Amino acid sequence: MAVWRSAKQLLASILAIVGTVSAAMQAVAAVGVVAAAFGIVNTLLAAVHERRREIGILQAVGSTRRTLFAAFLLESGSYGARGGALGALIGVAGAAVLGPYLTDNPLTAALRQSPMPAVDGRSLLWTLGLSIGLALWLGGNGHDR
Numbered sequence: 001m002a003v004w005r006s007a008k009q010l011l012a013s014i015l016a017i018v019g020t021v022s023a024a025m026q027a028v029a030a031v032g033v034v035a036a037a038f039g040i041v042n043t044l045l046a047a048v049h050e051r052r053r054e055i056g057i058l059q060a061v062g063s064t065r066r067t068l069f070a071a072f073l074l075e076s077g078s079y080g081a082r083g084g085a086l087g088a089l090i091g092v093a094g095a096a097v098l099g100p101y102l103t104d105n106p107l108t109a110a111l112r113q114s115p116m117p118a119v120d121g122r123s124l125l126w127t128l129g130l131s132i133g134l135a136l137w138l139g140g141n142g143h144d145r
Helices: 007-050 052-060 065-103 121-141
Strands: none
Touching (some): 007 052, 007 121
């Protein structure tokens, strides 16, 4: 059992624990992003497979491979945008609902807390950009099948 000699040592210890938990949560989020990427690829491949007939008709009436690729890329980006926005919304709502229960304990009582989660606009834009970019990249890499 550790004995702290001062409040600064206690705070440093708490912040180290919080940093470790933060790193673990980022690892869990990364696994979630990879799982979502596989879901997007699976959805798009299924869409191409199920719509082979439609693709054939579009090619018969004059659509080029480039036009078809652009259509599927637009669909992929749309999935990424909707998924990123929904994920960000669920994350903020979850933090607002569960945050007070998770931070109301003796370990974090000395830390400054706000009743509502702080939402950083740059983080939200980065999240949306990542989800759209990943969806576009994954949708664009499977077009030769």
